[in-house]
Amino acid sequence: MMSLDAFSALLVSGLVLGSIYAMMASGLSLVWTTLGIFNFAHGVFMALGAYVAWTVSDAAGLNLWLGFAIAMSVAFMAGLGILIERTVVRPFYGQRDMLLITVMTTLAVMMFLEKGIQMLWGPRLKQLRPIVEGKVSLLGITISAQEAFIIVIAPLVLAALWAFLRWTSTGRGIRAVGQNPDAAKLIGINASAMFAVTFALSAVLAGFTGILLGSLRLLTPGLGAEPLIKAFIIVIFGGMGSLAGTIGAAYIIGLVEAFLITTVGFYWAPSALFIILIAVLLVRPEGLFGRRVA
Amino acid sequence: MTPDLALEVSGVRAGYDSYDVLMGVSLKVGINERVGLFGPNGHGKTTLLNAISGVIKPRVGNVRFMGDEIAGKSPQAVVDRGLIHVPQANLLFPQMEVMETLELAAFCKRAKPEKSANLDKVLQLFPRLKERRRQQCKTLSGGERQMLSIGVGLMCAPKMLMLDEPTLGLSPKLKDELAVAIGEISQTGIPLLLVEQDISFVLSLADRMYLVDHGEITREVSKGQDVDHEQIMQMYFGEEHA
Numbered sequence: 421m422m423s424l425d426a427f428s429a430l431l432v433s434g435l436v437l438g439s440i441y442a443m444m445a446s447g448l449s450l451v452w453t454t455l456g457i458f459n460f461a462h463g464v465f466m467a468l469g470a471y472v473a474w475t476v477s478d479a480a481g482l483n484l485w486l487g488f489a490i491a492m493s494v495a496f497m498a499g500l501g502i503l504i505e506r507t508v509v510r511p512f513y514g515q516r517d518m519l520l521i522t523v524m525t526t527l528a529v530m531m532f533l534e535k536g537i538q539m540l541w542g543p544r545l546k547q548l549r550p551i552v553e554g555k556v557s558l559l560g561i562t563i564s565a566q567e568a569f570i571i572v573i574a575p576l577v578l579a580a581l582w583a584f585l586r587w588t589s590t591g592r593g594i595r596a597v598g599q600n601p602d603a604a605k606l607i608g609i610n611a612s613a614m615f616a617v618t619f620a621l622s623a624v625l626a627g628f629t630g631i632l633l634g635s636l637r638l639l640t641p642g643l644g645a646e647p648l649i650k651a652f653i654i655v656i657f658g659g660m661g662s663l664a665g666t667i668g669a670a671y672i673i674g675l676v677e678a679f680l681i682t683t684v685g686f687y688w689a690p691s692a693l694f695i696i697l698i699a700v701l702l703v704r705p706e707g708l709f710g711r712r713v714a
Numbered sequence: 715m716t717p718d719l720a721l722e723v724s725g726v727r728a729g730y731d732s733y734d735v736l737m738g739v740s741l742k743v744g745i746n747e748r749v750g751l752f753g754p755n756g757h758g759k760t761t762l763l764n765a766i767s768g769v770i771k772p773r774v775g776n777v778r779f780m781g782d783e784i785a786g787k788s789p790q791a792v793v794d795r796g797l798i799h800v801p802q803a804n805l806l807f808p809q810m811e812v813m814e815t816l817e818l819a820a821f822c823k824r825a826k827p828e829k830s831a832n833l834d835k836v837l838q839l840f841p842r843l844k845e846r847r848r849q850q851c852k853t854l855s856g857g858e859r860q861m862l863s864i865g866v867g868l869m870c871a872p873k874m875l876m877l878d879e880p881t882l883g884l885s886p887k888l889k890d891e892l893a894v895a896i897g898e899i900s901q902t903g904i905p906l907l908l909v910e911q912d913i914s915f916v917l918s919l920a921d922r923m924y925l926v927d928h929g930e931i932t933r934e935v936s937k938g939q940d941v942d943h944e945q946i947m948q949m950y951f952g953e954e955h956a
């Protein structure tokens with residue numbers, strides 16, 4: 421039997437992981453459903469967002485308020501997302517092998533940006549200041565305020581994303597282009613503009629996740645590599661498509677991973693997680709929340 | 715000067731990849747006119763609408779809408795001008811709800827201010843859509859989807875509508891309902907270009923009709939000219955089918 425404290429600790433670390441994964445995977449899933457590609461540069465977007473915020477807030481005496489750093493980083497990531505879509509995705513849109521070509525081009529972007537970060541920011545280890553300092557008590561255990569902040573902010577960010585897609589004209593336009601680009605064209609929706617917004621949104625989500633994680637972990641150019649792999653798995657596991665499915669899968673995987681870390685240990689947890697996922701996919705090949713196609 | 719023609723297509727050649735489907739098509743639709751386009755399967759009716767609405771670019775020829783040259787313009791630019799193409803067998807947006815789809819369709823700048831007025835019009839024209847407001851497009855019946863498809867066209871605040879086989883696969887009763895609705899739409903001063911396989915449907919609605927054959931317009935029939943069903947079938951399929 422697990423003690424109540426141990427259970428609370430597990431729940432909290434599972435929720436932190438789930439929050440990070442949900443924000444990463446929802447950006448990836450949005451790009452997948454709208455453009456039909458997998459963006460392998462999504463992980464390095466996360467690292468870059470954290471590095472840009474670090475530079476604005478900490479480096480070279482620029483000891484500015486962290487909120488300003490976040491705003492700068494968000495603006496930078498939006499611009500970068502648009503730039504990447506223009507340069508390595510749009511030229512291939514409509515080609516038969518687009519999915520495979522863009523695997524290559526976005527992998528190239530990933531490598532280029534990782535090396536670029538290494539070159540620009542050097543090997544010295546960096547850490548972001550937490551957005552909120554101190555400790556809080558939650559469910560009978562004490563955790564860092566930053567972790568509590570992540571648990572609270574993630575659902576708010578995801579709810580905002582959902583509301584944007586559900587209620588605004590641009591958000592609906594993005595979904596329309598993803599579901600039927602030909603019909604979208606005929607009601608005057610400019611697919612290119614929707615793609616640019618989608619990529620910008622997804623890059624901002626990744627960058628913001630990097631900022632949140634950058635005070636819990638040390639910044640490295642590869643900060644986003646492991647979350648990216650998890651995010652891929654989550655999108656597949658969540659049924660490849662619905663945002664709700666992706667978010668649900670992210671929290672489930674976060675909690676299962678936290679459970680595995682406390683039971684089989686840090687070393688074997690990733691392998692054990694894969695075994696569980698494969699077992700689930702054997703029973704439900706359409707993913708956890710995907711709909712079976714008749 | 716206001717043009718007396720809504721649409722004027724002249725000498726359009728267009729097609730897909732490297733081959734032409736349309737071999738120089740010319741036609742006119744007057745403001746306040748309802749024009750039918752009739753022809754066998756695969757002879758280029760849909761291709762013609764695509765070439766007009768910017769889905770494909772004409773290789774040769776002109777397309778004028780309300781006096782402006784629009785040949786080669788993007789579909790978005792054509793929608794912005796108010797020429798709306800309601801495509802054949804439109805699946806719309808499978809995971810979107812009916813009401814959401816209608817609201818979305820008022821996407822262009824011109825349509826936004828008229829959104830709630832047009833929504834009222836559409837729901838009055840097709841009360842069934844109101845009953846189905848929260849249903850996803852992919853679960854709609856064929857008839858309901860066709861109504862939604864036309865409704866979506868109306869939400870774009872059209873100055874002219876091009877309907878591609880609105881009665882495809884519908885029962886006679888639904889066809890009649892749709893004919894009434896389309897008639898009401900054109901009564902509000904919206905010129906129509908109507909592609910149809912059902913000759914009596916075209917004859918009941920259109921003031922004038924073009925016959926399309928192998929990518930060319932081979933005949934023009936006005937309402938006054940008493941051309942009946944059988945004569946047209948003969949023209950297309952030869953004596954034995956008539």
Ligand SMILES: Nc1ncnc2c1ncn2[C@@H]1O[C@H](COP(=O)(O)OP(=O)(O)OP(=O)(O)O)[C@@H](O)[C@H]1O
Nearest residue numbers: 730731735753754755756757758759760761762802
């Ligand atoms: N996207 C496309 N790519 C290549 N060829 C096409 C495409 N769309 C149509 N075609 C071809 O162009 C020709 C004309 O097709 P079109 O759809 O214009 O016919 P239609 O008159 O609308 O027929 P229907 O009454 O069956 O709808 C056909 O031979 C068709 O195969």
Ligand SMILES: [Mg+2]
Nearest residue numbers: 759760761802
């Ligand atoms: Mg057709």
